[in-house]
Amino acid sequence: MKLNTRKTLVLSSSDVKRIVLETGIDSMMALTIESLRKNLLDLNVAEIHIPSRKGFSYTTPTSGLIEWMPLYKSGDEVLLKVVGYHPDNARRFHLPTIISTISVYDTQSGHLSALIDGGLATAIRTGAASAVASEVLAHEKSEILGLIGCGTQAVTQLHALSQRFDLERVMMFDVDPEAQYSFEDRCAVLAVDIDFQISSIEEIVRKSDIISTSTSVAIGEGPLFADIETKSHLHINAVGSDFPGKVEIPFGFLEQSFVCPDFIDQAMVEGECQQLALDAIGCDFAEAVQNSKKYEYVQHERSVFDSTGWALEDKVITDLLLERALELGVGQELSIENMPKDTRNPYDFFGDNVFQIDVEKIRESIDPADLL
Amino acid sequence: MKLNTRKTLVLSSSDVKRIVLETGIDSMMALTIESLRKNLLDLNVAEIHIPSRKGFSYTTPTSGLIEWMPLYKSGDEVLLKVVGYHPDNARRFHLPTIISTISVYDTQSGHLSALIDGGLATAIRTGAASAVASEVLAHEKSEILGLIGCGTQAVTQLHALSQRFDLERVMMFDVDPEAQYSFEDRCAVLAVDIDFQISSIEEIVRKSDIISTSTSVAIGEGPLFADIETKSHLHINAVGSDFPGKVEIPFGFLEQSFVCPDFIDQAMVEGECQQLALDAIGCDFAEAVQNSKKYEYVQHERSVFDSTGWALEDKVITDLLLERALELGVGQELSIENMPKDTRNPYDFFGDNVFQIDVEKIRESIDPADLL
Numbered sequence: 001m002k003l004n005t006r007k008t009l010v011l012s013s014s015d016v017k018r019i020v021l022e023t024g025i026d027s028m029m030a031l032t033i034e035s036l037r038k039n040l041l042d043l044n045v046a047e048i049h050i051p052s053r054k055g056f057s058y059t060t061p062t063s064g065l066i067e068w069m070p071l072y073k074s075g076d077e078v079l080l081k082v083v084g085y086h087p088d089n090a091r092r093f094h095l096p097t098i099i100s101t102i103s104v105y106d107t108q109s110g111h112l113s114a115l116i117d118g119g120l121a122t123a124i125r126t127g128a129a130s131a132v133a134s135e136v137l138a139h140e141k142s143e144i145l146g147l148i149g150c151g152t153q154a155v156t157q158l159h160a161l162s163q164r165f166d167l168e169r170v171m172m173f174d175v176d177p178e179a180q181y182s183f184e185d186r187c188a189v190l191a192v193d194i195d196f197q198i199s200s201i202e203e204i205v206r207k208s209d210i211i212s213t214s215t216s217v218a219i220g221e222g223p224l225f226a227d228i229e230t231k232s233h234l235h236i237n238a239v240g241s242d243f244p245g246k247v248e249i250p251f252g253f254l255e256q257s258f259v260c261p262d263f264i265d266q267a268m269v270e271g272e273c274q275q276l277a278l279d280a281i282g283c284d285f286a287e288a289v290q291n292s293k294k295y296e297y298v299q300h301e302r303s304v305f306d307s308t309g310w311a312l313e314d315k316v317i318t319d320l321l322l323e324r325a326l327e328l329g330v331g332q333e334l335s336i337e338n339m340p341k342d343t344r345n346p347y348d349f350f351g352d353n354v355f356q357i358d359v360e361k362i363r364e365s366i367d368p369a370d371l372l
Numbered sequence: 373m374k375l376n377t378r379k380t381l382v383l384s385s386s387d388v389k390r391i392v393l394e395t396g397i398d399s400m401m402a403l404t405i406e407s408l409r410k411n412l413l414d415l416n417v418a419e420i421h422i423p424s425r426k427g428f429s430y431t432t433p434t435s436g437l438i439e440w441m442p443l444y445k446s447g448d449e450v451l452l453k454v455v456g457y458h459p460d461n462a463r464r465f466h467l468p469t470i471i472s473t474i475s476v477y478d479t480q481s482g483h484l485s486a487l488i489d490g491g492l493a494t495a496i497r498t499g500a501a502s503a504v505a506s507e508v509l510a511h512e513k514s515e516i517l518g519l520i521g522c523g524t525q526a527v528t529q530l531h532a533l534s535q536r537f538d539l540e541r542v543m544m545f546d547v548d549p550e551a552q553y554s555f556e557d558r559c560a561v562l563a564v565d566i567d568f569q570i571s572s573i574e575e576i577v578r579k580s581d582i583i584s585t586s587t588s589v590a591i592g593e594g595p596l597f598a599d600i601e602t603k604s605h606l607h608i609n610a611v612g613s614d615f616p617g618k619v620e621i622p623f624g625f626l627e628q629s630f631v632c633p634d635f636i637d638q639a640m641v642e643g644e645c646q647q648l649a650l651d652a653i654g655c656d657f658a659e660a661v662q663n664s665k666k667y668e669y670v671q672h673e674r675s676v677f678d679s680t681g682w683a684l685e686d687k688v689i690t691d692l693l694l695e696r697a698l699e700l701g702v703g704q705e706l707s708i709e710n711m712p713k714d715t716r717n718p719y720d721f722f723g724d725n726v727f728q729i730d731v732e733k734i735r736e737s738i739d740p741a742d743l744l
Binding site for chain 2: 005010012013014016017020021025049051054056058060061062064065066068070072074075078080082083084085086089090092093094095096097098099100101103105107108109110111112115117119120123124150151152155156179182186189190332334335336337338339340342343344345346347349350
């Protein structure tokens with residue numbers, strides 16, 4: 001993939017949507033699932049550096065959080081996704097709960113090579129992560145999917161999981177009746193032949209083979225349910241746990257389950273793993289995928305994928321989107337950064353600009369192959 | 373200041389230059405100095421949260437560093453400056469050593485409200501910081517300014533300091549003769565009536581009243597000079613120290629000096645303060661400015677402003693640039709982020725778009741005053 005070394009490719013939300021439309025939403029999801037699986041299989045921790053995300057959280061003017069998720073691939077790029085999480089956004093501003101952008105920096109020069117809306121990308125990669133994890137940990141004959149929380153993430157949970165499991169029924173619940181009742185309509189585009197059933201949380205927990213929880217349950221107000229009897233192989237994708245003090249799954253269920261966090265360091269701080277000691281954790285996401293035979297027995301036991309959201313997943317979808325953007329010619333190339341005619345002169349814009357053309361020529365005459 | 377709550381104001385390098393031109397470079401520098409001083413005087417640490425910056429550093433494909441500098445002002449915005457530092461940029465790509473962008477996020481919704489080129493902004497605010505610190509710590513009759521390192525930062529060091537001191541002579545040195553010899557020409561726009569003199573480091577250290585060091589000395593290869601005799605009131609603005617293992621000032625000089633870091637936590641890791649124990653540090657920047665009377669005696673002693681670069685300085689220049697951009701109508705408003713007609717539907721772009729107009733109307737009909 002060859003991004004411009006001078007300009008910034010901006011992929012707005014409309015651009016990302018166009019890429020997904022041109023690719024087909026099913027193909028895009030399938031590509032993301034397959035690429036994530038491959039990236040996990042090939043993961044080289046000496047090459048990909050992912051510190052835990054950090055951020056600012058606050059309760060005024062509204063309850064919210066802005067955090068940044070960095071990733072560095074040696075010799076290649078730095079990715080920085082900035083995520084805003086503001087549960088009141090829909091009510092207050094008619095905006096999604098999660099607003100985010102992904103920035104890509106060239107480690108040759110520090111140049112911002114791309115800026116991409118992260119809304120749809122986040123929803124797709126979060127769905128894909130659940131599909132990859134569930135394929136290892138959930139019962140392969142899973143037919144009933146429970147969804148607790150029927151927002152944006154629930155749509156892509158169903159989308160991703162329906163590609164890997166022969167689902168017959170979706171049971172869904174949301175504290176907001178409108179979210180619950182509109183869910184089936186929102187899934188019409190998925191063209192899945194599945195029975196949609198509005199349910200109580202209790203019924204979902206009792207009957208599902210796989211559950212995905214993606215709620216905005218407030219800090220200190222979780223878990224979403226008490227210790228209810230479940231199928232002995234129930235697998236839960238806990239998607240909404242992403243903040244210190246915020247949990248969706250009861251300790252009693254975690255205790256009986258094989259718990260697999262996407263990223264242990266982060267999950268211990270803000271995932272369901274907050275509730276556990278380190279030695280109560282099964283293994284992490286990459287380990288599970290790399291050793292799927294070893295963990296096949298988990299398919300017959302209770303399990304939890306503690307999906308806090310991992311920068312590697314963002315890298316996977318970012319790479320796919322950028323590759324398709326370059327193929328399709330989608331996006332806008334902007335000159336944002338300072339590239340002065342005299343690199344040592346901050347005030348080079350004073351006086352005439354006649355040298356600008358010459359310098360552009362010099363730049364274009366540089367063969368990147370000579371530089372390596 | 374009222375930024376668009378839906379669109380992202382992009383101020384490219386050209387836009388920033390236009391703002392600075394329209395404002396006048398002298399006025400822009402004077403405004404930055406004054407605003408930084410005021411922000412330091414008014415600094416409320418319960419309101420402005422600034423964690424130490426973090427980043428990735430590497431030696432392949434080239435020696436470099438990409439780091440992020442976050443700032444959160446309670447109830448207002450999050451600022452995230454991302455800085456690339458690649459000393460070989462000029463030679464390899466005809467690009468500046470420092471490439472950076474500043475992002476501003478609305479803490480009401482998480483929306484990216486602005487994206488600003490940080491090149492010129494960084495140079496101006498770094499100059500301004502030295503002027504503010506020197507005004508407290510340097511001899512008020514300082515006439516000779518020494519510059520070790522004659523790149524971009526040196527120009528704004530001279531610019532800023534010339535506004536606060538009656539400078540008669542600039543003595544300059546750079547390991548690169550071209551940087552050294554072109555420096556006077558690059559400063560022509562400053563219209564300062566000063567004698568420029570190419571000098572050795574030793575001569576600069578012996579004769580200067582104030583020195584600003586802004587070099588790309590490699591890790592482990594500093595300091596820039598040995599313990600040479602100096603004027604008893606020499607004040608040094610150590611601008612280039614910004615990386616673990618990178619130092620410009622000899623321990624012997626620091627030991628004899630009142631050392632004032634911009635941000636102690638950060639300076640202990642990557643500034644000159646790496647060489648010192650915590651109890652050998654005089655006070656930090658804000659403390660010095662807030663209690664300038666108390667520290668007036670330092671003007672007659674040796675002192676060092678350990679300027680690692682602080683997010684508060686970026687906030688000051690960002691606020692100034694955005695305010696001027698809105699006044700002048702400079703910059704480009706882009707729709708980058710996902711603002712779907714159905715906030716719960718990631719695939720809302722499937723099918724027709726007839727609802728889009730209605731939703732825009734709904735959004736516009738929301739009175740922000742109702743929301744607070």
